[in-house]
Amino acid sequence: MNAVPSRLPLRFGRACSKAAMVLVTLLLVGVSPAVQAQALSLINGESTQKVALGDLRDRADTAFTVFDPFQGRDVDMRGISFRDFLIEHFGEVPPTLHFTAWDDYEVSLGGWDDPSWYLVTIEDGEPLSLRSRGPIRLVEREYSGRDIENLRDFNDWIWMIRSIEAQW
Amino acid sequence: MTSPDPNKQQGLSVRWGVHRLFNWLSLSLMSFVGLMVLIVYEARWVYPEIQAYFSQTGSLTGQQLATRARGYVQRAQEELLVAASPLEINSARHSLELAYGLFDVDVYRQKYACTEPSLALMDELAELLDTQQVDPFDAAHALFIPVQCLTRIEMNQLDQRGVVINDFSSSTRRHHQILTYSSVLIFALGLLFWIMHQRQLKRTERANSEKIAWMARAMCDPLTGIGNRSALYQDVAAYTGCSMGLILVDIDFFKQYNDALGHPEGDRLLRRLARLLKSALGEQARLYRLGGDEFAALLPCPNDQMLVHHCEALQLGLEEAQCHHPAHPDNKDVTLSIGGARFVADATSFAAAYEAADKALYQVKTAGRDGWQITASA
Numbered sequence: 001m002n003a004v005p006s007r008l009p010l011r012f013g014r015a016c017s018k019a020a021m022v023l024v025t026l027l028l029v030g031v032s033p034a035v036q037a038q039a040l041s042l043i044n045g046e047s048t049q050k051v052a053l054g055d056l057r058d059r060a061d062t063a064f065t066v067f068d069p070f071q072g073r074d075v076d077m078r079g080i081s082f083r084d085f086l087i088e089h090f091g092e093v094p095p096t097l098h099f100t101a102w103d104d105y106e107v108s109l110g111g112w113d114d115p116s117w118y119l120v121t122i123e124d125g126e127p128l129s130l131r132s133r134g135p136i137r138l139v140e141r142e143y144s145g146r147d148i149e150n151l152r153d154f155n156d157w158i159w160m161i162r163s164i165e166a167q168w
Numbered sequence: 169m170t171s172p173d174p175n176k177q178q179g180l181s182v183r184w185g186v187h188r189l190f191n192w193l194s195l196s197l198m199s200f201v202g203l204m205v206l207i208v209y210e211a212r213w214v215y216p217e218i219q220a221y222f223s224q225t226g227s228l229t230g231q232q233l234a235t236r237a238r239g240y241v242q243r244a245q246e247e248l249l250v251a252a253s254p255l256e257i258n259s260a261r262h263s264l265e266l267a268y269g270l271f272d273v274d275v276y277r278q279k280y281a282c283t284e285p286s287l288a289l290m291d292e293l294a295e296l297l298d299t300q301q302v303d304p305f306d307a308a309h310a311l312f313i314p315v316q317c318l319t320r321i322e323m324n325q326l327d328q329r330g331v332v333i334n335d336f337s338s339s340t341r342r343h344h345q346i347l348t349y350s351s352v353l354i355f356a357l358g359l360l361f362w363i364m365h366q367r368q369l370k371r372t373e374r375a376n377s378e379k380i381a382w383m384a385r386a387m388c389d390p391l392t393g394i395g396n397r398s399a400l401y402q403d404v405a406a407y408t409g410c411s412m413g414l415i416l417v418d419i420d421f422f423k424q425y426n427d428a429l430g431h432p433e434g435d436r437l438l439r440r441l442a443r444l445l446k447s448a449l450g451e452q453a454r455l456y457r458l459g460g461d462e463f464a465a466l467l468p469c470p471n472d473q474m475l476v477h478h479c480e481a482l483q484l485g486l487e488e489a490q491c492h493h494p495a496h497p498d499n500k501d502v503t504l505s506i507g508g509a510r511f512v513a514d515a516t517s518f519a520a521a522y523e524a525a526d527k528a529l530y531q532v533k534t535a536g537r538d539g540w541q542i543t544a545s546a
Contacts, residue, residue, distance in 0.1 A: 072274025103236065103266045130265035131272065151275065160269065 040136055041163035042089050043098075049089065053135050056080065057121045064118070064141055069148040070133070070157070077139060079120035083113060086166075094166035099138075102130055102160040108167060109156060116142040119161075133159035192365035199358030203351055210347045232325050233270045238318035240267035241290075241311050248297075248308035257297055257304060264294055264311075271318065280324070282317035289313055391435055392442035394455040394463075403454050403466055407513040413469025414511065414518075415478060416525045417445065420503040420537040422461035424495035437491065437502065448485035449478055464525075472542060475508050479540035482506060503538035505529050510542070 039050040060078040068075045086093045093113040100106050120139045121128055128134020138158040146153045240263045247260035268290050276283045293310055296302035387399035395403070404412070419425070419441065426434040438461065445455050445465060453467040469475050483504065491502035507529025511521035524543040532539045 070273050070275075072278065103240065103270065105236075130262070131268040133269045133272075160266070 038135070040161065043163055043165035044090055045166075051089075053121065053127075056119065056136065057127055060121050062118060066139065066141055067148060068139075069151055069154050076124050077118070077120045078122035079118040079139070081115060082117040082119045082138060083115055085119055086112060090166045094168055096167040098165040098167055099158045099161055100163045100165075101158065102162045105160070107158065109158075116140050130160060136161040192361050192368050196358050196361035196365050199354050199361055203354040203358065206347065206350055206354065210343055232322055233273055234276065234318045234321040234325060237267045237270035238315055238322065240264070240270065241314050241318065245308040245311050245315070248304040248311075251304040254300075257300075260304070260307075261294060261297055264290060264297075267314070268294075271314070276321055280317065280321050282313075282320060286314035286317040389457040392439050392457050394442050394446075394457055396456060397458050399454075400456040400458070400464055400466060401518075404513050404518045405515065407466070407468075410468060410513050411470050412511060412513045412521075413465075413467050413475040413478065413508060414521045414525050415449075415465040415467075415475070415482070415506060415508045416458075416522075416529045417441075417463040417465070417482070418505045418529055418533070419461040420505055420533075421493065421496055424497070425493055425502070428495035440489070440491065441502075441504075444485055444489055445482065448482045453478075469510050472510055475510050475542050479506050479508055479542065483540060498538075500538065504540075505532040505537050506540035507532060508540065508542035 038053045042049045063078045065074050065076050096110040098108045118139050120137045244260045244263035251257045293307050389396045449465050453465045456464045458464050493502045507525045509521040509524035511517045528541040528543045532541050
């Protein structure tokens with residue numbers, strides 16, 4: 001009996017192959033940096049604590065609208081009070097914080113015992129991503145009197161935060 | 169018509185001088201304060217500008233966002249060129265996301281037309297890479313479009329920064345000139361006002377000295393150089409509450425002395441008598457010529473014995489001086505009639521003491537002159 005070549009197994013094989021590729025991709029994506037940006041590291045001396053981004057989004061209990069000079073428009077933001085967050089995790093507001101961003105930007109800044117700073121995770125109803133300068137961004141809720149045309153005045157708005165280290 | 173009171177005029181002049189003195193001083197101080205304010209203002213103006221343009225190293229916008237975005241686009245290109253696995257493609261996607269975040273800034277969208285298409289291209293490429301619908305090599309090649317756009321933005325931003333820095337430099341130079349000229353002008357004005365103040369100060373001091381000298385002259389007998397009646401009243405007021413002795417002295421037969429020797433000799437006798445009173449009564453005694461040949465002495469005197477002692481000393485001194493009187497009816501040298509009284513100084517008791525001393529003096533006159541007498545304490 002001559003075997004009749006059938007296209008079905010071939011198509012099935014191709015489909016399986018594609019599915020495998022997608023699966024592999026998904027698995028790889030699971031450990032890729034983009035997905036690693038799902039937690040915030042809090043460093044206090046020797047101890048490092050990871051706070052899940054999902055938790056931060058769930059806890060984002062304050063919504064406000066602020067003019068974002070980088071986007072040039074009013075933006076609805078949702079986040080948590082940064083001062084309360086620091087007290088919760090470090091016991092008190094550290095004098096200086098060292099930030100590391102996902103783009104490897106690093107900076108040490110002080111003066112965070114200020115209720116106007118918010119750790120924002122949601123913008124216009126959408127979770128922040130790297131492309132929207134997230135997933136975590138520090139934003140000043142009140143900045144009256146500052147020139148919105150001068151972006152240098154907003155240097156303290158830290159984007160793409162990956163870790164926060166307390167410096168005592 | 170009454171002539172203006174010189175005392176009042178002098179007072180007004182001094183007050184006006186003091187007023188002007190403060191005006192010049194105020195103007196001078198205001199000038200120097202103005203200079204300080206100008207310097208502080210200029211420094212305050214320059215400092216934020218320096219902060220804005222020269223202190224951004226290491227901060228968020230110290231390096232342009234476009235530069236950082238380009239760095240990540242180029243990293244994505246490098247990763248895509250060697251990408252052989254989904255993991256490597258995903259790493260490139262990560263770089264692309266970071267680049268997008270840094271690129272997607274309103275100021276770039278507003279000012280650079282290439283921004284929107286570049287971001288759209290990056291968006292599209294990200295989707296195609298996710299679904300593996302584009303060859304990584306082709307994607308890397310396509311990313312040259314955003315790289316070119318970002319380079320253009322960088323260059324333009326650098327040019328703008330250069331223009332701003334040049335403007336700032338020119339502005340700083342201009343402000344520096346303004347500051348220099350203004351400082352010199354204000355300093356010169358301050359100095360001028362200070363000189364005017366010093367000049368006015370000297371004038372006021374001179375006016376004060378003149379006033380004091382004038383007042384001293386007003387209290388002085390020009391012939392003998394001792395005090396006059398006004399000085400006596402003033403000194404009594406100054407000694408209020410003190411136990412004082414008042415001695416009145418009158419030259420006996422002075423008219424005959426003048427008639428015999430002439431008035432110049434009479435004046436000389438008056439001057440001599442003033443010196444004699446001083447030497448006989450001591451340094452503590454204040455001497456006055458009350459008019460004609462009548463003198464008075466005011467001196468601290470705790471009891472009547474001391475007053476007696478002074479009167480005796482005065483008469484003894486006169487005897488020792490042997491002042492010749494060619495027309496003395498009793499062929500004596502010059503003699504004095506002396507009356508004294510003791511009192512506790514104040515305006516009311518002085519009037520009584522003066523009356524008592526005068527009464528004593530006239531008793532001496534009545535008794536034949538050339539003697540002294542004191543009355544009970546006033």
